[in-house]
Amino acid sequence: MRKRVAIIGGGVAGLAAAVRLRDLTPPSTELIVYEQSGALGGKLRTGRLGGVTAERGAESFLMSAPDGSESAALALVRRLDLEDELRHPAAIPAALAIGGDLARIPGGTLIGVPGNLAQVSSVAEPATDRDRDEGRPLLAAGEDVAVGELVRGRYGDQVVDRLVDPLLGGVYAGRADQLSLAVTIPQLARTARVEHTLQAAVQTAQAEAAARRAPGRPVFGALDGGMSRLVAAAAAASGARISLGLPVREVGRTRDGWRLVLGAAPAPQIDEVDAVVLAVPSRAAAKLLTGVAPEAAEAVGVLDYASVALVGMAFPAGTELPELSGFLVPPSEDTLVKAATFVTRKWSHLAGPGDRVLVRASLGRAGEAGRLQFDDAVLLERAHRELSELTGRPLPAPEETFLQRWGGGLPQYTPGHLDRVARVRGALPAGLAMAGASLDGVGIPACVASGERAAEDVHKVLEEAA
Structure with a gap:
């Protein structure tokens, strides 16, 4: 039947x-x-900005799963015969906006959690005497904790506030002190139930993922023409x-x-x-x-869910931006903008007509829905002003904009x-x-x-x- x-x-x-x-x-x-x-x-929605496609939701997807194998999104792209349409971001660093400066995001971390404390000294002063072997795994079998609880106890506040919070916030619009380790960094939760120090847990998780990752596979993928x-x-x-x-x-x-x-x-x-x-x-x-x-x-x-908004701005040709693909902003900076992508630099296939410069910014974090309760013109003006302050240069008036609200868009x-x-x-x-x-x-x-x-x-x- x-x-x-x-x-x-x-x-x-x-x-x-x-x-x-x-x-x-x-x-x-x-x-x-x-x-x-x-x-x-x-949350996948493609529009137009400055004469080219512009994402009003997710702009890309991870090509690998947390364990290093092929991600389900990549497998679906293959199933739908879209593999030839895959595009990957340029190898240009991103930064953290801290205290009026843009400092490059250190490499070698697991969503901001370092396996080598020396690698993050340019943006944070980690505690160096807390991550001791106490003769047992960091977590018991099946135990789950907030990311911030684990990392603060082992590496100190600055690693969480300046690294983990903005990197997790870029994905979840939430705070490390409230987000589950088992959900947001599952590979670290798994190794923390075996290893006795956070450094060893991070290094083991990174080694396992590297062993399974296909050589040469890019980290992120997008589709020509949009999601x-x-x-x-x-x-x-x-x-x-x-x-x-x-x-x-x-x-x-x-x-x-x-x-x-x-x-x-x-x-x-x-x-x-x-x-x-x-x-x-x-x-x-x-x-x-x-x-x-x-x-x-x-x-x-x-x-519970976090509400966010995405702003897109098309600036005139020749608009100068820092030599970065974008930046993340720690919550401690108290800006409405939590992240920005320099779209036309990060994605070379999106170079617009007349060489317009495209920027996309994400606004709002968990618990901040009230800060988004203004009309579009107010939020666009606020985003433009903060982008000028965060990049350290006065940006010209955009020639075209969009504002996409995602009320209750991201689970916490x-x-x-x-x-x-x-x-x-x-x-x-x-x-x-x-x-x-x-x-x-x-x-x-x-x-x-x-x-x-x-x-x-x-x-x-x-x-x-x-």
Whole structure:
């Protein structure tokens, strides 16, 4: 009998689930992607700025997994025949904005956590007498702590405040003192359960990743034409029916499967399917799970999010910028701008018409939503002023701009998150799987892998019921 599977959520996790289901299930299987907004892609959104493509969400993805193997995003790019469209950033250093200066980010760290303290002396004064071997591993089996707790205790405050915080913040918009080590730096969490010092744990994690990484594989990849090409290619390859602008308001059980209530309450539409992949943010997921998996709903609903905004500016040709690919700003600097990318220097394929100079800046951190509650003109002016101050030169008025708000865009994974995820998945009934950043991490590779796992979970149930 022909099977029907609903994928609720049309971001990259949901689309990755749809592609994986297409590969696993018979050709007759009907896949339906329900996306309540008017467009697929979630946080992947490509626009235009200064005559070229400009990302309003994620600009690139990691080519390798934390263990050094090929990332799920790279594997999906290959699956979608987009490998020839891969582009990689120029080998130009980035910097940290500290005390009015731009200091190059030291190499040889693991998201800011050094394996050799001498390597970070240009930006921080690490404690040199705390990382002692106390005759046992840093962490017990299964233990999770905040990144900041571990690193402050071993290396001191400056390493966290000037290195780890801005590097983690560039990805999660959060603070090291609140973010889970097991989620944000999993390779370090693993080796910290074996090694007796932080230095040894970092060095072991780095060596393991290097041993598995393919020689010559770049660190980051992007697609010529923008990340929206990945979205379109995944949707096409899945062969799914795409339903836009029609929210799923309720998920319920039937005798043999699942009943979806769609659309406005006065005139609901009903759809019945054999399995469901739920790939939406945590609060939306908790609402949909309340009637069918209350324990899972409670566990997933506690996740908090950070709101951020992205600003793009196209400056006139000849605008001078520091000889960098961009910079990160530690929270201690108290700026709204937390990171900036000098787009046309970092990505050579994005050189714009008339040699315009493109800059993208990220605004806002966890707990700072109030600082973004101004109209676009105010935020653009503030970003322009801070960019001038941080680069140490007065920037001309931009010829073109955009401002993209991502309210509640980035999950904040506190210690113990993986245990909560295990509780969520353990409480889900057969035939209903969850995917996405609310469970398995931000970044395109993590979301792709999460979607593929959910697809495999529901496929197994469908096979058993056949």
